[in-house]
Amino acid sequence: MITAPAALAADCRPAPSPTAWNDGGTAFGDILRVLLVEDFAADAKLVSLSLRETPDQTFVITHAATLRDALAILGNTTVDVVLLDLSLPDSSGVATVTRLRDSAPQVPVVVMTGNSDPAFARRALEAGAQDYLVKGDDSGPVVARAIRYAIMRMATLIEREKLISKLEREQQTLRRELDAARAMQFNLLPRPATASPRLEELGLSVEAYFEPSSGIGGDLWGMLDCGANRIGFFAFDFSGHGISAALNVFRLHTLMGEHLPNPNDPAATLGVLNHSLNGLLAPGQYATIFLGILDTEKDELVWSAAGHPGPALLGADGSIVMLDTRGTPLGIAANASYHNRRIAFPHGTSLFLYSDAVTESTGLNGEMLGEENLGQMLRTATANSAGFCLEDLLNQFFVRARHPIEDDLTAVHIRRC
Incomplete structure (x- = not known):
């Protein structure tokens, strides 16, 4: 669910x-x-x-x-x-x-x-x-x-x-348009009513948190049904914030709908997406991405990435493995190549996907939270007898981070029950 x-x-x-x-x-x-x-x-x-x-x-x-x-x-x-x-x-x-x-x-x-x-x-x-x-x-x-x-x-x-009145009318119009764009962006997210039956069939559960920093933003996560016993999960993050980043989100989401991933070769999918975005994005714009295919029959996760923050693989024994997500962000170089990586994903394993707001937000001491704080939060969130809890980790994050959070925040926990 x-x-x-x-x-x-x-x-x-x-x-x-x-x-x-x-x-x-x-x-x-x-x-x-x-x-x-x-x-x-x-x-x-x-x-x-x-x-x-x-x-x-x-x-x-x-x-x-x-x-x-x-x-x-x-x-x-x-x-x-x-x-x-x-x-x-x-x-x-x-x-x-x-x-x-x-x-x-x-x-x-x-x-x-x-x-x-x-x-x-x-x-x-x-x-x-x-x-x-x-x-x-x-x-x-x-x-x-x-x-x-x-x-x-x-x-x-x-x-x-008159000028103030005009500006207020324009601001009201802009707020309505931003609200509409925000609703459209949230509509791109997986819907529980649609996704839950497939997840239950595969023995999976998903917890997710998504909040753009400025109403709309450049983050998105999603799921792709790859048939049989396989399902894909992705998370991407465009450079910048606000309207321009949100427009690029819609672009990439549309491209992903047109180029469904090969369940055995997510790297090839990233190559196609990169080539398409390279001709669409303005200079200086790019996207980091993680695309993973979970095969519940093979108990395996195969993934490819383009510079996205490395997800944490959480073992049933309490182990934490940070996945390698090195790769050229999408849209920077037309001839960039990507690689597939594989890891066992047995029962009791879960995957924590997150955006860079989790590690790059400013802490109360004025410095970035960083990987060390993420590791501490992960260990604390997995310490209880029920296993990892996304709500626990987010509560820790909001206590440690200086507000307001100035980046789009995405956090997804995929558990194999």
């Missing part, structure tokens, strides 16, 4: 056309529409006169004496900027900014107040105002400059929010 752990307009000219922008919003049109929210008539008149005397810019000013009237105007009229007094009959303080920004979040606001406290000004800006004016320093050029800066800042903020 296989298991897996209302206001009045102060200007009666015709309604202006929308503000013109050039060069990404750095130049203004001839007319700017201003909503002046000020309950003190003298101050309102002073600001209006100052703006009308500003050269090179025409301001169309609408006056509101209360926040309620201002909100009504914003709901029915297009304005370019709001000049906002923070001491109104129906609202006062920084809350006035908040209420106006909640109603018209994309309209720039310049605060006007008699409070010269810098901390108060900072709170107004944090509440959403784009600029700040202290009454008494409200000459035409000063107010006009504050208006222009506020409009430009709001335009920049809106563009930034």
Whole structure:
């Protein structure tokens, strides 16, 4: 079996056309529409006169004496900027900014107040105002400059929010695509419902753990039914991580489906796969692989490999033999040759396949775990009376390794019952 752990307009000219922008919003049109929210008539008149005397810019000013009237105007009229007094009959303080920004979040606001406290000004800006004016320093050029800066800042903020929204949508799309790719990669793994009957027929059991480091990755393991009393097991690992490595996984999995191994000559299969990948992979990309054929009638394992981490053959007597997996990784040299190796595989024997994350992950001391740590974990995992337990070994690994694990992790235990 296989298991897996209302206001009045102060200007009666015709309604202006929308503000013109050039060069990404750095130049203004001839007319700017201003909503002046000020309950003190003298101050309102002073600001209006100052703006009308500003050269090179025409301001169309609408006056509101209360926040309620201002909100009504914003709901029915297009304005370019709001000049906002923070001491109104129906609202006062920084809350006035908040209420106006909640109603018209994309309209720039310049605060006007008699409070010269810098901390108060900072709170107004944090509440959403784009600029700040202290009454008494409200000459035409000063107010006009504050208006222009506020409009430009709001335009920049809106563009930034649009960009952030676009990036978030793209990230959501990418996450959905990665989730789909992850599901497809996991679908390549042997399925217990399909594999278990054949494994039970041959007197085998399989435990497996598979986890790509970045959602999808370059590792894969699998089984190949070779007929009669023979079954194949493979594990491979592509260079790199993420999408490019995962695409190569699909490539090699497809090739293995097209070139089923000769049960007596897995080395020939690696030669064919290497030749095919040599013309498909980009420079610097390659795969290590182990391909073994277990013959339960001959009590024998024949295998060939291309630089993959050497599996551990675990004897019923507690012995541990690391198999030789020397060989040129697939995809590096078109004329690479591979060799078959054989070893007895009687009842009670098991095989531990793993990816290089088991030995090359960083330990708590900052150094790679290495072969010595693997040997210790194997001896501990085989020490109990029930024999080797994959869960025990993985628990040891996760205790010893520094997190997060930065490589794809594959671990497979094949036991001959």
